[in-house]
Amino acid sequence: MTAEAAEARRGFRPAERLKDLVNAVRADPGISREALAGLLARHGERQEDLTEQAFTREDAEGLRAAADRLGALLAEPDVDRAAHAINALLAECGARPHLSRHDGHTWHLHIDRGDDATWAEWFMASSALALAQILTEYGRIPWGECAAPGCTTLYLGLGPGSARRYCSTACASRARVAAHRRRKREGG
Template sequence: MIDLANAVLASPELPRAALAELLARHGESPDDLTGRAFSEGDADGLRDAVRRVTGILAEADTDRAAHAINALLAECGARPHLSRHGGHAWHLHVDRGEDASWADWFLASSALALAQILTEYGRVPWGECAAAGCATLYLGTGPGSARRYCSAACASRERVAAHRRRKRASG
C-alpha cells in the first residue's frame, strides 16, 4: 500500500505496466496482471483508489484517520471472507469477491489493514515525511518512538540542517 501510494504520488499517471510490476513485486500473480485481467481501465481505477488511500496515509490526527477509515470500510460494504488463490495460503479478503475490481480490492484491503494497524498501535503510525521538500509516505510500525521521517537519510539531513541553523544563529 505504501509503495503504491508513493509511486502514484511521484508519478500521478503511473503507467499500467509499472503498476502491474509493483503489484507483482508485492505478491500478485503475474497472470492476474496481464491483458484483460488488468486493463488500462483497471489501472485508472487503481490509481484513483490509491490517491484516496493516500489522503488517509497523510492524516496525522488519529481521530480523523479513524473516521476516514470507518467511512471507507462502510463504503466497501463487503463482508470479510477467507480466500486462497494463486498458491497463497488462506488469507482474509474484504472485497466483493472474485468479481471485485482492482480499485475495490485495494480500497477494501487498505481500509482493513489501516484499521488493524491503528487499533494495534492506538495511534497513527504512518504519515508524510517531516523533512523539508520530501513528501514520501512512511509506515512506522517498528519499535521505538513514533517516526517522523521516511528514511534515516531524511532524518539525518534534517538534523544537520537544524545544527547548521543553530550555529548560524549563535554566531
C-alpha cells in the same frame, strides 16, 4: 519454507503495498499500467492476473484514483479523523471479511466483494482493513508523510520504538544536520 513460499507469504502485506502504490502514484500521477502491474507483482499478485486483459488500462486508471484518495488518509496526522475516514471506507466497501487461501498462500484475510470487485474496489477494501488493523494494534497513527523539508514520501513506522517522522534515515539525517546548522547560525 521455500524461497518461493516465503516470497508469496511476504506478498500479503497490504499496508506495505498501499504505501508503495500511493508513493508511486504521487511520484508519477500518470504511472503506466505496466509499472503498476510490476509493483503489484512485487507485492504477490500473480502474473496471469496482471495481463493486459486481466488488468486493463481502465483498471490502472481506477487504481491510480484509489491510490490518490488513500494518499490523503496516509498523510492524515489526527487519529480521530483517520479512524473516521477508515470507517467511512469500510462502510463504502460494504463487504464482509473472510479468510482466504489460494495460489499456494497461507490463510489470510480478504475484505472484498469477490471476483466481481474491480481492482480499485479491492485495493480500497484491503487497504482500509490493513489501516484499521494497524490503528487498533498501535493505538496511534504509525504512518505519515516525511517531516523532512521538501520530501512528500509516505512511510509506515511499524517497528518497535518511538513514533517515526521520516521516510528514511537519509531524510532524518538531512533534517538533523539542517537543524544543527540552523542552530549554529542563530547562536553565532
